[in-house]
Amino acid sequence: MTELFVPVDHALGDLTGQLTRALRGAVQGGRLAAGARLPSTRALAAQLGLSRGVVVECYAQLVAEGYLVGVRGSGTRVAAGVARPPAQEPPADPDRPPGHDLKPGTPDLAAFPRAAWLAATRRALTAAQHGRLGYGDPAGLPELRAELAGHLGRVRAAAAGPGEVTVIAGVAQGLSLLVRVLAARGPQRYAVEDPCSPGTLALLRAHGVEPVGVPVDRDGLDVAALAATGATVVLVTPAHQYPTGVVLAPARRAELIAWARESGALVVEDDYDAEFRYDREPVGCLQGLAPDSVVHLGSLSKSLAPALRLGWAVLPGPLAADFHHAKRYADLGTGVIEQLTFAELLSGGGYDRHLRTVRAVYRRRRDALADALRSALPATEVRGVAAGLHLYLELPPGTAEEAVVAAALERDLRVEPVGPMRLSPGPPALALGFGVLPERRLARAVELLAEAVDSAGGTGRTGRV
CATH class of the missing domain: 3.40.640.10 (Type I PLP-dependent aspartate aminotransferase-like (Major domain))
Incomplete structure (x- = not known):
């Protein structure tokens, strides 16, 4: 006979419902395998401190639902084919934004x-x-x-x-x-x-x-x-x-x-x-x-x-x-x-008030990103600071955009290369959005970006490539 761990809280009431849900979940989750024999109604009632009528009603409900079967001479068993396969870890979401996301053009949705x-x-x-x-x-x-x-x-x-x-x-x-x-x-x-x-x-x-x-x-x-x-x-x-x-x-x-x-x-x-x-x-x-x-x-x-x-x-x-x-x-x-x-x-006037509020927020974030870039990557050129939700960062000549982007992703940082935006060749550059992250996290994102530029073979800190 299978022994069961079945949590039932007497203080919550609805003992039949609690027991039914617990046994149903055990079958669905595979803790009770197909063919497993359950305790008798009398034994389970004694184990859990319940009246036998509660257990009888629970078993009858699960038999009616197809989770259990009553077999003459061998008690109550788990029906075949009702257990779910073991849960698998969900695959990694390729669209999950990195911890530091500088994708351009993205507003702060929390605002x-x-x-x-x-x-x-x-x-x-x-x-x-x-x-x-x-x-x-x-x-x-x-x-x-x-x-x-x-x-x-x-x-x-x-x-x-x-x-x-x-x-x-x-x-x-x-x-x-x-x-x-x-x-x-x-x-x-x-x-x-x-x-x-x-x-x-x-x-x-x-x-x-x-x-x-x-x-x-x-x-x-x-x-x-x-x-x-x-x-x-x-x-x-x-x-x-x-x-x-x-x-x-x-x-x-x-x-x-x-x-x-x-x-x-x-x-x-x-x-x-x-x-x-x-x-x-x-x-x-x-x-x-x-x-x-x-x-x-x-x-x-x-x-x-x-x-x-x-x-x-x-x-x-x-x-x-x-x-x-x-x-x-x-x-x-x-x-x-x-x-x-x-x-x-x-x-x-609600739209105007909203714009005044977020404009001040974005200006502080713009300043934080621009200041951090000038400090951590002085050999780069920052442009586009007067407006919008992103900055344009021109990298030192010879820097490989895609290598910087890949190195940034390894550091849980997303930046956008400008190369795919061109119809003809141009200098290496990145478009960096500042709408989403607060000032402190923007400063950290720039630290990671500086590491990525260095590891990719560029030297935005010193100007050597």
């Missing part, structure tokens, strides 16, 4: 204003009539488009009324729809900044577009080089170029607008992190200078959270109708409740 968002949701739903919970306008709810037009005009110097604003599910959707709309108008030649976001490159290629790269220098996009490409569409990040962090210089902004108007080309402006400007006032968006030639794209992915999948597109009039049509048949419209909530957050 999401949950209380303000919930309060705005309650207010919005309380005021909303039942009919508002049906399918909304695919171009976006009128109140949100009006709030966005006002917000973009006030903080980004955009020139747009509600009719020019379309609510989208993030910049990626906006760009996907735009590629589709422009393709229907005829063949297009796309240009991108070089280097640029690998996500943008992947998205364009997924839609059959192979873009041509245009060099970026310390003044931003080289417009003369752009003009030589014959491009009809160019994607730019003028407020804080990704990944170099450079701001498009005033003269280049004027050249870019002049090129677009003279050639009839379209400028697509990704305003991905322009809310975060630290050392001077934000630079106005390009769309405000040339609303007839610029598509302005933005989202809440950096300022609030990527999970919201909420953004906006400001389009020239001739494109707006076709874009709205494409939006309708892409998804029938962005989520209504999220739109109502964000409109409420905008109108009540």
Whole structure:
């Protein structure tokens, strides 16, 4: 007869339930093997200090469930085929973020204003009539488009009324729809900044577009080089170029607008992190200078959270109708409740308050990362400090990016190489995000990075390679 360790707490009551769950778990977990004989109801009741009726009821329940079988002449045994295989250790998660994660472009998700968002949701739903919970306008709810037009005009110097604003599910959707709309108008030649976001490159290629790269220098996009490409569409990040962090210089902004108007080309402006400007006032968006030639794209992915999948597109009039049509048949419209909530957050000033709060936090983290880099890796060059959620670290010539990245991972540190973001060769560099880690951990991350650079054969501490 099998002896059992079965924990039963008399003070908790429900003795039959406790015993049933304990025996069921023992069978499922393999502690009671198939065919094992259980004590008699009388013996188990005496062992556990229970009434025999409790044990009888427990055995009857487990027989009914198929875990036990009653065999005449040999008592009660564990049924065959009901034990689960021994638990295996879960495989390592390849997507688990390292202990020190400097992935660029990632906001601090712990800073999401949950209380303000919930309060705005309650207010919005309380005021909303039942009919508002049906399918909304695919171009976006009128109140949100009006709030966005006002917000973009006030903080980004955009020139747009509600009719020019379309609510989208993030910049990626906006760009996907735009590629589709422009393709229907005829063949297009796309240009991108070089280097640029690998996500943008992947998205364009997924839609059959192979873009041509245009060099970026310390003044931003080289417009003369752009003009030589014959491009009809160019994607730019003028407020804080990704990944170099450079701001498009005033003269280049004027050249870019002049090129677009003279050639009839379209400028697509990704305003991905322009809310975060630290050392001077934000630079106005390009769309405000040339609303007839610029598509302005933005989202809440950096300022609030990527999970919201909420953004906006400001389009020239001739494109707006076709874009709205494409939006309708892409998804029938962005989520209504999220739109109502964000409109409420905008109108009540909650979004502005949130931005002021996180801007101060990110500035302290920016300072901590930049100071630590200059101290621990003086032979490197730090750029892109004026804005955004990442810095651009140019490594000493000859340093192998991939070797540094691999050495960093061995130290539980993630950094992003710039090489995969290039369409043509360029100096070794890393893009380092500072949005997630607090100041003390950023300092430790730089210590690990300095070790990684040294171990990879570079000498960012001294300048020798």
